[in-house]
Amino acid sequence: MTDDGRTMTPARVRAACRDGALDRPTSGFADGFVQANLMVVPREAAFDFLLFCQRNPKPCPLVEVVEAGRVEPACAPGADLRTDLPRYRVFRDGRLSEERSEVRDLWTDDLVAFLIGCSFSFEEALAEAGVPLRHVEACSNVPMYRTQVPTVPAGRFHGPLVVSMRPVPASQVPLAVRVTGRFERVHGAPVHVGEPAALGIADIGRPDFGDPVEIRPGELPVFWACGVTPQAAALASRLPFCITHAPGYMFVSDLTNASLAT
Numbered sequence: 001m002t003d004d005g006r007t008m009t010p011a012r013v014r015a016a017c018r019d020g021a022l023d024r025p026t027s028g029f030a031d032g033f034v035q036a037n038l039m040v041v042p043r044e045a046a047f048d049f050l051l052f053c054q055r056n057p058k059p060c061p062l063v064e065v066v067e068a069g070r071v072e073p074a075c076a077p078g079a080d081l082r083t084d085l086p087r088y089r090v091f092r093d094g095r096l097s098e099e100r101s102e103v104r105d106l107w108t109d110d111l112v113a114f115l116i117g118c119s120f121s122f123e124e125a126l127a128e129a130g131v132p133l134r135h136v137e138a139c140s141n142v143p144m145y146r147t148q149v150p151t152v153p154a155g156r157f158h159g160p161l162v163v164s165m166r167p168v169p170a171s172q173v174p175l176a177v178r179v180t181g182r183f184e185r186v187h188g189a190p191v192h193v194g195e196p197a198a199l200g201i202a203d204i205g206r207p208d209f210g211d212p213v214e215i216r217p218g219e220l221p222v223f224w225a226c227g228v229t230p231q232a233a234a235l236a237s238r239l240p241f242c243i244t245h246a247p248g249y250m251f252v253s254d255l256t257n258a259s260l261a262t
Contacts, residue, residue, distance in 0.1 A: 025248035037227030048155025094238030117186035143207035148200025159236030
């Protein structure tokens with residue numbers, strides 16, 4: 001990530017997405033501003049998904065719910081959720097159907113959009129505390145894994161917890177826990193530290209989403225709940241139709257990270 005990306009305003013990031021000029025993971029972009037996962041479902045599934053978020057607040061901390069018929073969230077006046085993310089995923093009948101750079105032609109007036117907190121939002125605080133961020137250093141996507149930990153079902157929605165992983169020097173793990181614990185609306189403190197097999201992850205070098213990163217001697221893998229969990233739920237629940245962000249390709253809002261800290 002270049003300094004130019006870090007200093008971009010949220011509006012500039014969104015405009016670059018809308019123009020097709022930005023197609024890469026957004027970690028490190030627009031320092032200081034909240035990034036969000038996107039889940040868009042038909043109105044008839046919206047209550048079940050809202051309940052799913054309430055029952056699973058670690059992976060699905062709600063930033064905003066945008067009512068049916070609207071594409072401009074309150075957290076980013078002037079934005080358009082149909083165009084202002086770098087990359088989208090479309091699921092049909094419980095299967096990933098396609099990825100695309102905008103979804104204007106798929107958006108109907110009965111779709112309800114959910115913006116869900118993203119761990120990219122606490123990375124600024126981790127970096128300021130001196131905790132390394134290997135995927136940012138490598139200009140790659142954060143590694144994410146499906147686990148064998150079940151979420152709490154709600155209506156039609158169920159499925160496994162998805163986690164993101166960052167290698168942290170063992171001596172800095174307590175610091176990383178304290179720093180991220182202040183940001184409950186963007187996943188908060190880690191859900192697991194250490195042995196990946198305890199989460200049902202067979203091979204830490206082969207993430208289900210994102211890119212693998214090196215875990216160096218003296219470092220431990222630290223796992224945070226991840227907002228890709230709704231995509232795993234869409235697959236497990238065989239949802240007839242939904243639109244999401246592509247993992248790591250987030251919506252950048254005008255909310256400040258500082259406003260979410262406790």
